[in-house]
Amino acid sequence: MQQCVLVVGPGRSGTSTVSGVLSRLGVDFGSDLIAADYSNPKGYFESASFLRLNKKLYAICHDAKKVDAPSLEEVLKLKDKHSIKCEECINSIKKNSLLWGLKAWRVPMNEFFMDFIGDFKVVRVSRNVDCTAKSLVKHVNKRKGVEKINFEEAKNITKGYSKEIELFVSRYKPDLIDLSYEDLINRTEFTVRELASFLDIPCTEQRLTLAADFVIDKEEIESRRSEFNAERKNIFRQLKAKLF
Template sequence: MGLQVCIAILGMHRSGTSALGGVLHALGISMGQTLVEAKKHNPKGYFENKKIIDFNDYVLFPILEHTWDDLSLLPEGWEEHEEVRGLYSIAKEIIRDDYSHEKLFGVKDPRLCILFPFWEKVLRDLNIEIKVILPYRNPEEIYRSLQKRDGFSREKTFLMWVKYVLLAEYYSRKYPRVAIAYYDLLGEPKETVKKIFQRLYVDVEDMDSKIDHAALFVEKGLKHYNGDNSLVSPVPIFVQETNELYLQLIAGDPGLEQAFDRVREEYMTNTSFFLHDNKELIEQKFKLHINNRKLSHRLRNRLKPIYELYKHKMNKD
């Protein structure tokens, strides 16, 4: 079959990641065997692999004592910690089970912006080539969407958005990638889809015959809020700069890495101040949490024989 290729969609929640996942699916690219069911906020579907979502939410995040809406950052090198290393074999099985027969497949979960170092290692260990799509949507629109869905404040949403998009940009630098605007996908779907695959150097079988079907998926009714690229009221400088840098990234401007690094440092400094966290404290909290989990793990191991006996009895009954 040759080298497998994974297209990873790294974007903030409510930024058009589901629309992109739907486009890949419409083009015949597998997004997983079992997908998360559609809901009222995404009636056309999320196009997220349920196994990966469950693994991230119920296995990896709890071990890291982190959540998808956490504003703090994980300590550097978290993906190499002893307890995290024990999860790689499970994650590899998920990828093998769902995609072993796929030459080209996609993975979409906004949490990947935070957890990419883990899944990057999984894919690389399996000798799978990685390519990345970075979707952009005006954070004002993301705020209105998350405020309606989750009751988030504008301040929290903007900080989350900066964290997600800056991490996505940083983690994806090693790979072929393309940044696209949600409004371009809606307004010019065919041209935007062609741009994605040209920039990623990916050939899709029978693209010309499938692209009309893919374009129908992203009709303008999919977008619940409309606006331009500007931010409507004063925001912290690092938020404004992140917005401007992403627009430059979409335009294909070169040499943006130093500017992104500087803004990421500003974000880390500001969140550390307001959340009363610093690098040393984050690392200490992480180590304490891992040690507590080790104690819980030992207890679970001691109770496992009792649980197995109980399960056997229930099955017989």
């Protein structure tokens, strides 16, 4: 029987890192993953088609420029109307994989897809609120066409995400594991073993080591970001040379 691993957590809380670890443990997140970039130098482990559909549905039921998510009521009003597209999207991701994964974009939006996910477990990721908010400010304020936010607003958004997740958990009462980003960084091997055990993944020491090695420290993250910056500057120089 197929089972979905649903990764949820506030934006910038470490859900991409956790999803990367899960991928190395054998969870299939699909083939059309969003490419790595400056913000997530090791990748997002997020289906591009799933994200595109989420954003289209978000724009239909909510003001796309707002950072807060639509309410459950807003989503439920439109759920049946878009069910065919949602089912096709989920089927294209899970295919025949026995253990497949979804990184939730905004938890209230999950309601569009829940009828087609089937059996699932939840990995709920948390991180220090202040650290999450600082990262969110940096991430949101460099995007075009989105309202700028300050630190206090980011903290409120982060807390809002957590409330959305609480409502989702209360609604579905799934089999769930709470995973701290700080534990993943500071007690990597122990946390990866805990995650594998929760998902009943039989792992060799080699696979556990491979999954644990996905977690990198701040120095390596900054090094990879420098590489992205250098590549971006090089592309800009080449375009400039062609134009002038």
